[in-house]
Amino acid sequence: MESIAVLMTKPIYSYLQAELEKRFKVLKLWEAQDGSRFLEDHNQIIRAVVSDGGTGLSPELMAALPKLEIVSSFSVGMDKIDLGKCKEKGIRVSNTPDVLTDDVADLAIGLTLAVLRKLPASDRYVRSGMWKKGEFKLGTKQFSGKSVGIVGLGRIGQAIATRAEGFGCKISYHSRTPKPESSNYTYYPSVVDLAAHSDILVVACALTNETRHIINREVIDALGPRGVLVNIARGATVDEPELVSALVEGRLGGAGLDVFENEPNVPEQLIELDEKVVLAPHAGSGTEETRKGMADLVVGNLVAHFEGKELLTPVV
Amino acid sequence: MAQSMWFPKLLPVTERSLLRPLLHHTTNPLLHSSTTSLRQSNLLPRRVSTAAVSPMESITVLMTCPPVHPYLVEALEKRFTLHKLDSVPDKAQFLSSHRDSIRAVVGNAAAGADAELIDQLPKLEIVSSYSVGLDKIDLAKCKEKGIRVTNTPDVLTDDVADLALGLMLAVLRRLCESDRYVRSGLWKKGDYKLTTKLFLLQFSGKTVGIIGLGRIGMAIAQRAEAFSCPISYFSRSQKPGINYKYHPSVVDLAANCDILVVACALTPETRHIINREVIDALGPKGVLINIGRGPHVDEAELVSALVEGRLGGAGLDVFQDEPNVPEELFKLENVVLLPHVGSGTVETRQAMADLVVGNLEAHFLNKPLLTPVV
Numbered sequence: 001m002e003s004i005a006v007l008m009t010k011p012i013y014s015y016l017q018a019e020l021e022k023r024f025k026v027l028k029l030w031e032a033q034d035g036s037r038f039l040e041d042h043n044q045i046i047r048a049v050v051s052d053g054g055t056g057l058s059p060e061l062m063a064a065l066p067k068l069e070i071v072s073s074f075s076v077g078m079d080k081i082d083l084g085k086c087k088e089k090g091i092r093v094s095n096t097p098d099v100l101t102d103d104v105a106d107l108a109i110g111l112t113l114a115v116l117r118k119l120p121a122s123d124r125y126v127r128s129g130m131w132k133k134g135e136f137k138l139g140t141k142q143f144s145g146k147s148v149g150i151v152g153l154g155r156i157g158q159a160i161a162t163r164a165e166g167f168g169c170k171i172s173y174h175s176r177t178p179k180p181e182s183s184n185y186t187y188y189p190s191v192v193d194l195a196a197h198s199d200i201l202v203v204a205c206a207l208t209n210e211t212r213h214i215i216n217r218e219v220i221d222a223l224g225p226r227g228v229l230v231n232i233a234r235g236a237t238v239d240e241p242e243l244v245s246a247l248v249e250g251r252l253g254g255a256g257l258d259v260f261e262n263e264p265n266v267p268e269q270l271i272e273l274d275e276k277v278v279l280a281p282h283a284g285s286g287t288e289e290t291r292k293g294m295a296d297l298v299v300g301n302l303v304a305h306f307e308g309k310e311l312l313t314p315v316v
Numbered sequence: 317m318a319q320s321m322w323f324p325k326l327l328p329v330t331e332r333s334l335l336r337p338l339l340h341h342t343t344n345p346l347l348h349s350s351t352t353s354l355r356q357s358n359l360l361p362r363r364v365s366t367a368a369v370s371p372m373e374s375i376t377v378l379m380t381c382p383p384v385h386p387y388l389v390e391a392l393e394k395r396f397t398l399h400k401l402d403s404v405p406d407k408a409q410f411l412s413s414h415r416d417s418i419r420a421v422v423g424n425a426a427a428g429a430d431a432e433l434i435d436q437l438p439k440l441e442i443v444s445s446y447s448v449g450l451d452k453i454d455l456a457k458c459k460e461k462g463i464r465v466t467n468t469p470d471v472l473t474d475d476v477a478d479l480a481l482g483l484m485l486a487v488l489r490r491l492c493e494s495d496r497y498v499r500s501g502l503w504k505k506g507d508y509k510l511t512t513k514l515f516l517l518q519f520s521g522k523t524v525g526i527i528g529l530g531r532i533g534m535a536i537a538q539r540a541e542a543f544s545c546p547i548s549y550f551s552r553s554q555k556p557g558i559n560y561k562y563h564p565s566v567v568d569l570a571a572n573c574d575i576l577v578v579a580c581a582l583t584p585e586t587r588h589i590i591n592r593e594v595i596d597a598l599g600p601k602g603v604l605i606n607i608g609r610g611p612h613v614d615e616a617e618l619v620s621a622l623v624e625g626r627l628g629g630a631g632l633d634v635f636q637d638e639p640n641v642p643e644e645l646f647k648l649e650n651v652v653l654l655p656h657v658g659s660g661t662v663e664t665r666q667a668m669a670d671l672v673v674g675n676l677e678a679h680f681l682n683k684p685l686l687t688p689v690v
Contacts, residue, residue, distance in 0.1 A: 264504050280491065
């Protein structure tokens with residue numbers, strides 16, 4: 001398999017690259033002086049692409065690789081890959097579900113606690129020497145027992161629900177259809193209603209054409225000046241300008257955000273709101289353990305494909 | 317004029333948390349000073365003879381802790397004559413000139429009533445602490461002198477347990493560090509090396525070792541279990557009917573867990589319960605969480621272990637000498653430092669204040685104390 005050429009779109013993770021280099025001929029798109037030229041020179045041999053959630057497989061890249069057989073994504077999110085087109089062209093696609101579920105759910109709860117209890121602001125208060133001058137005066141809010149509304153009750157949404165239940169939180173959710181196995185949670189057919197009945201609203205759904213800006217002005221207003229929004233899904237599920245103005249104007253109580261519409265760019269006003277907003281650099285799945293698990297899946301799917309075996313975690 | 321009032325009886329936690337909104341309603345008898353309106357609302361029982369009970373406004377209460385909780389100070393000033401020891405320039409002089417009037421002391425985690433103070437207040441009847449921890453009160457002396465002592469259990473259990481989990485997640489997932497990283501503009505610079513250097517550890521499934529399985533320890537266990545964390549514990553004796561793994565020594569517990577949480581009361585026996593031996597057993601991948609009291613930990617040993625990398629990380633809400641925090645910790649990415657905010661939510665601070673005031677009122681009206689310790 002050492003002669004099989006695999007294109008990496010970006011330097012995702014050193015362990016992943018090392019594992020790929022052990023088995024395949026790895027071509028690094030980011031090291032090329034002239035990307036298009038590089039692709040032209042190698043387009044007859046590139047049979048696989050390894051990418052991540054944020055980059056995916058652009059239409060241009062797909063068009064430039066006539067021998068492409070498989071895209072193995074270092075992510076569970078598929079929003080940057082045209083799955084329909086891949087199906088049409090017979091290109092296999094694999095992702096990394098399950099291995100990252102716990103980490104992303106942990107971060108959702110972590111962000112919630114960090115916002116409600118103002119953890120970064122409190123930590124700064126100590127490190128800056130301010131505590132020596134007086135008690136921390138910012139009001140913080142209780143998490144236990146609050147109503148948590150989850151948009152999307154898939155693997156990650158369910159894992160978030162289970163954790164929040166450990167804090168005595170009341171769980172409700174919105175998804176395309178109600179889930180009979182989750183009858184102990186309250187189902188809301190409308191996201192606005194879910195928001196109106198939640199203290200904390202967590203976005204945990206996949207990004208699709210239907211869920212783009214699913215968190216809009218109406219939802220944000222329903223969540224209200226004491227509500228908190230947590231987004232560990234995709235930036236584009238939230239109307240970011242609306243979110244920013246709601247936070248600036250106090251129409252929304254707070255937000256914990258791991259994802260943004262145009263990463264790694266974060267609206268300046270969010271940078272300034274350092275008491276009611278907590279920010280993370282798309283680190284949902286970012287632990288050593290999980291990144292290794294994801295990398296093993298990416299490599300495992302490629303090996304399975306080229307050995308003519310069943311893919312481990314196929315999407316297409 | 318007599319003020320017989322209604323007091324909520326001591327309820328188990330779940331029922332009390334349902335009651336919590338009632339405690340803050342404007343007709344809450346605990347907060348209301350007009351007996352007329354209380355009688356009108358049928359919340360007061362029939363009037364009792366006025367002869368024996370003096371009006372509470374003339375009762376002198378001494379606050380020995382800094383007056384940092386405005387809601388509490390206001391509630392006390394409304395009902396009693398309140399003196400704040402913190403603002404008195406000559407404390408010895410003040411105590412000697414007021415020794416015959418002070419009948420109650422209000423303290424918190426920072427200051428309470430030690431033997432010396434108790435000796436200077438011959439008319440002291442009750443110490444009502446704005447905390448659940450009692451390490452700043454000489455309980456034996458109070459018992460000996462028939463002085464009642466109350467604290468604020470249960471109302472703060474959830475908040476402190478929430479904070480313990482918050483600290484665990486913040487340390488392992490570098491939440492404060494990540495927030496700083498984004499705000500500093502480093503993420504925008506697209507420095508991949510820095511992103512991969514954010515040494516993030518998984519929380520789910522890690523073994524959590526709890527020292528002290530009281531109300532707060534159990535609440536922490538319940539939360540950690542929701543993250544599939546196996547729970548083990550150390551306490552003075554093994555607890556019957558508990559599924560968690562018991563370790564007969566703290567060193568043993570530390571050697572067998574990933575995250576060690578201090579959740580026991582501070583007593584002479586538990587001072588420096590986290591010492592060098594325990595820290596070494598916890599090791600370079602282990603994380604210490606302290607939501608108990610600063611003196612539970614040998615702070616100098618903790619600092620050197622963290623600086624030298626012999627301990628993986630720490631989440632600390634309490635310190636040996638608050639508000640002073642060892643500055644060597646300030647540049648470490650693997651620690652989260654909080655200004656003793658375990659019970660610090662608006663909801664809980666109010667409930668704690670209500671308990672302090674409620675206990676004092678109960679005492680001076682010869683009713684059963686709400687949350688007595690002695």
